[in-house]
Amino acid sequence: MSIIQSRKVSWFRSMRFRLLACIVGIYIVSSVVLGQLVYHMWQSYWTNQKVTEISRYANFLASDIAINQMIAAEDESQNLYHELQSFSRLYSYARIMILDDQAMVRQDSSQTKNGRYIVNDDVLMALSGKNSIVEDGDFVRLAVPITDVAGATVDGVVYVFFSTDTLLESLSISQGNLALILFAVGLVVCSLFFVVITIFTKPFKLVMDWLKQVSQGNAEIPPALERKDEFGAIANSVQDVTHDLIAIDRSRKEFVSNVSHELKTPLSSIKVLTESLLLQDSVPEAMYKEFLQDINSEIDRQTTIVNDLLTLVRLEEGENALNVSSFVLNEMTEDILKRLRPLAEEKQVELIIESIREVEIEADETKLTLALSNLIQNGIKYNKEGGKVTVQIDSDPMNAVIKVSDTGIGIEEEHFDKLFQRFYRVDKARDREAGGSGLGLSIVRQIIMLHKGTISVASTVGEGTEFTVKLPLIQIFEQEDEV
Amino acid sequence: MNRKAWKRIALVLLLLLGSLLSACTTNPSETSDQEVLTESAYLAEARESTADEVGGEIPLFFTNNTATSLYEVKRTYDFSGRETADIVETILYDLNHVEILTEEDMAELEDLTISSIIPSGVYSSHQIRSEESGEVLEMHLTNLYYDMTPNERLVLRAGLSRTFFTSGVIDELEFWAPIQGEESGGETMVSSSSENDKLIINQYSRDFYTDEAQVTLYFANADGTALVPETRTLTLGMTDLLPLAVVRALIDGPQTEGLTSVIPEGTMIEEVFMKDGVCYVDLSAEFQKNHIGGELKENLTIYSIVNSLQSVDGVRYVQFLIEGKRVEYYKSYTRLDTFLTSNMDIVEQAE
Incomplete structure (x- = not known):
């Protein structure tokens, strides 16, 4: 296994930095947004309040002046002046002028425009009897008519100018300070966040360190990673994968050793036979023939092993997708039995087919033929002389059920779970005699599994063995996820 | 983390x-394109007589159907070799006839209800007479004058005044209407205007309403023994109060060489307002705290403010407050719990 390389994570690409950048960005944007929103809502509200308040005062003033008839008479300037002063509160942010019906300024809170004639849209509107409010940037101009008590004539105008940008002045917080406060808070928040994510991303380093250990074969999870959260899950998954890989690796080694052993055996026989022929000076022709026949059968044996191996490996790798077609199982079985009859007759074994019902199945006919053939051949091979092999074909609502039973020597229970392993031999000596590659049952099992079926075995020593195969009648192909 | 995804997030x-930032910038002022003049410049320009050149550009005024706007249209006239009466006739004719407005004029005015400033049926006749003060234009109006709003x-x-006074041939305007109730045909003067009137038309900018005022500020002399007056012209913002500006100027300090300010360091103006002839000066605590003390020095400080304020029209008394509260003494000597008037004794006597 390769040793996991120590990979340096560049700071700018690291999760911590990116998370931090994200949070800083979000904070800045949201605080700017929020700040501006709040500020503008407030500004707008405050402006409206101001306008209403000053409007109210201006109307008060106009009414007061009208009631006291202060504008009609020329000598009322003192009273007018007092009137203006009684609204002194407004002076800090408003300029008030009182005009008569000729638009002449009779009183001015700043005392500087007295005697001017001010003619503009605001004043004209007010003289026509209507209030005029104009917002011009952060300045507001308000003109209120002074109507006489009867409401008949307009005698003058109360003209007010005021600024709406003193909101922040009254708060003693400038926009700059607000930004500063937000910035300071932001710093604190971001620092805290940085600490938090550092704590949270610590396990990554733990995992990295542990993986290094794993690469050296130690897959035990350290206590620090025995957590119930995502890191624990990763650690557990990694451990499972590692165990699987180790197991696979082991089985691979085993497979290679098995294969080379199996292949070596016939080769050694061939070697022995060949050498003995070569060593002898004069060998009778009959002996040559005999030895060559032996060599020939060893070669055949080896060929079988290699072919079966290839078949098995291909099946395992899933390179052969199922070539599914609909066919009748019983008919297939009969064909197989017909083909194997010569072999059976040689051993004087009877082949019987029991069709409980006719079973139509969706499956890969070629592969199933191979599987069933293997089972039946085994039944023939490991049988007594004069015994029989029975193939029973049945079905339940979901599956086809095939039972292959023989009257052979039987298999001890202790071998059952290893039976389908590659190259597994119950009795090495006897198997060699019977021939075969030792892969037959592995192939059968692989084929059954490809069909998503099951195979089980039952046996009594001395009496016989029965293999039960269940295959789904219909093959459902799982939709592969879009990649 | 996908590069693309990051770029998209950053972009958003x-x-x-x-x-947001662009939405936050305040809207530009409506009147930003209006030429900003100070009042004196405006009035000077308004009075510019073109009659010396016998002609020139004269503003004509029109209004809308509710008389809530005064529209100015400039017209160039050549009056060379013409009599005053003739000139007046011409101008009056143009003012009465909205049709003289060109498409360009109309486009600029943006109002389709343009009408003459002389409502129909109001004008009866006019006359020009000569006085010592100059030429007087008498506008004789009908009874309908009394129906005007x-x-x-x-x-x-306002329209007639500005137009005729700019033309240079008329110096005074009089409006005559029949005496109400009398059928004898007698007339009375209902209003008048003179070219000396300070007529301000269509000015909205706050800068126009900035004022200048001349005040007398009192600072201490070099030895700190007496107050010395300094005359200064203060520029007031639109909503500035003169008394406030005075106190502010005192805090800022003298402009004359050799004078010193006697207002303690760090003094802030809480508020300055006027009521019934009393000027209330509310100052921050530093005003009291940071003063060294001593009878002469206390008096100098207090009366520099009081004397300066009394130079403002309408200020009869000055009342001090420290952060909104009345105090008995300034430090140890000068009493602040009364209405103060100016003290000329500590003012340096002119040689």
């Missing part, structure tokens, strides 16, 4: 920020 954030009358008066 930037866009958000940008749009105040804004209609103002529009008429």
